[in-house]
Amino acid sequence: NADREFEERVKDLSDPDTLRAYKEKYDGYRPSLLPRLCGTFLVSMGNLVYGYTPSYLKFRAVEVIARVPYHSWVSVEYTLLTLFYTNARRAMLLSKTAQFARIAQDNETMHVIVISELAEGEGRAGFIRYTLIPMLFAFVYFWLSYVLYLLTPRYSYELNYLFESHAHEQYSLFLAREGEALKQKKVTS
Secondary structure: OHHHHHHHHHHHHOOHHHHHHHHHOOOOOOOOHHHHHHHHHHHHHHHHHHOOOOOHHHHHHHHHHHOHHHHHHHHHHHHHHHHOOOOHHHHHHHHHHHHHHHHHHHHHHHHHHHHHHHHOOOOOOOHHHHHHHHHHHHHHHHHHHHHHHHHOHHHHHHHHHHHHHHHHHHHHHHHHHHHHHHHHOOOOO
């Protein structure tokens, strides 16, 4: 039933007028202060390390980090399920969120695979900058997401929204500059 509702929503949002009306409801949305502070910190540090100009190697680091909140949410869900296992209604709700998070995490993993394939031959990816630092970012992002989720899931979702919004902006800039060249690249993974 939920899958059918989701598919119907996706179909409805394919219509430009329906999509515009749906988006208007959220225009001007502003996340809470704590997620904004955390998001500004993460994005600023990422821009400091990887620069403001989008690139395949920057995207590879971003996609490695982008998987993290979903893993964090699943971890929080298991922690909360351990605490509230006798509350069947809450347990089922937590399980649904965990299921979504696992699917989203798998989706982000596929992004890492595709971007890694596209990044091949785009320059030397040093271990410290493109492996160690993303791991450290991921560690910090995991625990920020975890703690924010414990405070209120909305905070963690908003932090993810800010991170993904920044990634979307970066991809849009990149496509405007490199879109035609990207169409010529092959992904054989």
